[in-house]
Amino acid sequence: MDQVKIGKFIAECRKEKGFTQAALAEKLGITDRAVSKWENGKSLPDASIMLELCKLLEIDVNELLTGEHVTMENYKNKAEANLLEMSAKVEQKDKLLLKVEKIMIAVAIPFYAAMIIIGAYVCKGGNIPLGIALIVMAVALVAVLACIGLRIEHDAGYYECPNCGERYVPTMKAVVMAPHMGTSRKMVCPYCGKKGYHKKVISKNKGEN
Ligand SMILES: [Zn+2]
Known part of the structure; x- marks a missing residue:
């Protein structure tokens, strides 16, 4: 003050x-x-x-x-400015989450492959229980990371329908079940009902990323 x-x-x-x-x-x-x-x-x-x-x-x-007269117009402007600031913060957080997911995948894939290969060698070398344990651990690790990744992809931002252009947050089930290409997922649009590859976007506002 x-x-x-x-x-x-x-x-x-x-x-x-x-x-x-x-x-x-x-x-x-x-x-x-x-x-x-x-x-x-x-x-x-x-x-x-x-x-x-x-x-x-x-x-x-x-x-x-x-320390000043606050008009109704000002009240509205101040409220809008606060809202914009808040949604910008959410978008920043979402971008960061998606980046974390990409890094996670980039690190996990070679790690996964290495554990499988080492597991296979260990099996071949005669220590079958240890080899199988390594492979099971690798699969479990990837399953956990996939769950975290799906959660992030569902929570961060929106999906855009290529047909009607609407942006929406799908159900977790729709995200899990959908085939994907990169961060685009094949889902049914809740607005127009058409099936297609829906692009991941950060902002709710059309025309932005
Ligand atoms: Zn649509």
Whole structure:
């Protein structure tokens, strides 16, 4: 909170109402020294008289604490700005998740292949239980990573229908069951009902990625 801005705003509102510092102080049952301190940005009105002060100046507490008149238009703009900021944060997080997934796959595939090959050699060398254990572990590891990957692909962003262009979040089941090419999945569009390869997109807004 900007105490100086709030002080200036109090002074401005007081003058608009035609009060002197002394008159305002008297109405609030405080000293005019206190009013002067607010207006110079040296202190904030006590919470106990804030409401009374706002009533006298015909402003709301939000305006008092912001240090300016907040119009309905401003309320809307501020709310929209906050929403945009929030969705930008979600998109950033989703992009990061998809990147993590790609790295995970890139690391897992050679690791998986290596474990299978080593397992096969160990089997061939005679230690069949150890060889089989290695292969089972490799398969289990890939299954776990596939689950995590599917979860990320479902949760992050949206899928876009190439037919009608709508963007949506499919059910987890649809994602699991769908054949895929890269991050595109063959699914049925919940809007137009057509089946096709639906592209992974981060933003809900059409025309963006
Ligand atoms: Zn569609």
